[in-house]
Amino acid sequence: MTINVSFPLSSSTSSKEVFQECINWILDSPFTKFAQEDLRKLSNEEDFKYSSNQEVIEFSRAETQSFFVSSFRYTKHTDNTSWITEISTRTEPDQHWISVKASIVTSTASDATLEVKKPLIVMRLIDRFGGGHDGDIPITLTPITLDESALSLNIATAVINGDSSCTLPIVYISSNAASKHSIIPERLARKLCGMAHVVVEPSRTFSYTLRREVGSRNVYGGVVGIYWPKGSGVTIFRRGYKEVKVFEQEIFTTICEALSLLIPAKESPNKFSNVLKYA
Template sequence: MMPFATEFPVKAGLDSRMFVAQIITWLKGTQYSRLFENNVEIDLDGDSPLAISANGEELRLRVLKVSGAEKAVGFRHDFPDQEGRLWRTESVLLRNDKEGDQSIVRFRTQCIARESGAKLHHPRKPYIIKSFLVDRLSGTDGQFLVSDEPVWLKNNDDSLQLAESISLGKASNNLPIIYISTIKGSSWPFNRKQVDKLAYELGGVAHVVVEPDRDFSITLRDLTSGQNVYGGAIGIALPNYGFVRRLFASKQSPGSRNLVDIVHDTAHALRSQMPSCGWDWTELQEQSLRQHRQRERNRLTSQEERALYEEENENLRETIVQLKDDLARQQSINSNNAHENYLHSYIASQV
């Protein structure tokens, strides 16, 4: 089952204390977490504090410091449900070494089978992302503030330059951009309520941009040599690539499934497949364990050293499994794309 993953810049002042406060607020706000009840086992020894509730729920934290300064802080939260599944949420805040520059936070969620025959589901975006946006901790991604509100372009030069940058893949660095073109005049395939809802649900996953009118679209076509989307199409642009998907209401929304759902799911899938600039939990683990071994190598007993090596090996095994899963998903995606291109070529040859 494909994991959900996203990352975006955050304000430089965000530190481990504020990061942990976000975790606590998130878990306390859920209906399922039991980590703040009385019968919780807490282990504060070592570099990775751990809390375990009676139902098997776990929260592990880790902070990495380099030369006395915080380099990264992260958590892994595991929640086992009654249907044989494990819901795993991970996040790492990777701090920038340069004063005043933004840091980057990465999130990853998975639905993992604990029992044979467990029915897996696509993991959802964790609500902790929303709290980052609500508390105004997010930073700027290229020419956009990371938020859960749509950007309504205006019929002026600044908006045209921004739309041109979107079409050419130069407007963002971390998140996809959903570009909603006009059908005619100043009407769109979505109404304003749908646009607001889409932007709200994609906060921290993608930027949502709406062009003002048909005249704007025509001018943009000339600026981009036709690389823009138009005529009511929904374009999804990636950093450095420009538009990689074009969705249309008539072709892409059969039956009861509407175009809003397809745009939402496509944005999630594309963001989850994008290369990572931040760290996953396994990277934080690897860096922390290596640093701990090097720092304590003259003071560790042979038993402690073996335990540390085993923890490193376990993390490496987990990294290998994760990389194999990512590779298998990418091969499946490439195979599907090749099949789709073959079908397009075959159909064109028959016309």
């Protein structure tokens, strides 16, 4: 499985800051053998390729008066496997888009299952610099927790009706009869940051009120629903007797699979010659 994540970062973040955070992410990894003094010499001022001890960093960039694009690619080789993470950026006036792609390449056939995990760099970038806005919804590490107000009811109605202007899916967590949730919203929101928004219903009473507003199309009773952008449907998850982490993983996997087929909101800048040609 390939993991693709594309999200807006705070527009005040510079390309140099993103580059440096990518370096810090590698140096903080327990699996790297790169020396700190070597990576600290690297800069995003020019293209380069740097390798040592089966690890490779490749960086490419292009710039015009109106925007800056870059590609930071980190590869960790083992005997038969390469773990690849590419962080692409596109900076324009008042916009800073990040695209992260993680994949695994093997050189031999095997029945072993290798899991591609969401790169920690996604959470690090959002945590340090703050997310931008996906339409009318901010990119954050925390869930959107509704209350009993009219504003919250309007937000929930927009989610269910597909009236939000966001491009990422929205995970709606309903309340059961005891006004509890079948999942840990804060943990799920961190797991899905940059990939989906998490909205948490306050109570079963709220659910009944919402039901009248949306023609009974809302999930309820502790059920979790993924509402896809532009009203393109809902995917429903019932926990049953599953452990909560297993339940979370089902939701995460479904979103990963959907995003792997999605064209990023801002095209990943891998072909710099074309970017400059049509700028």
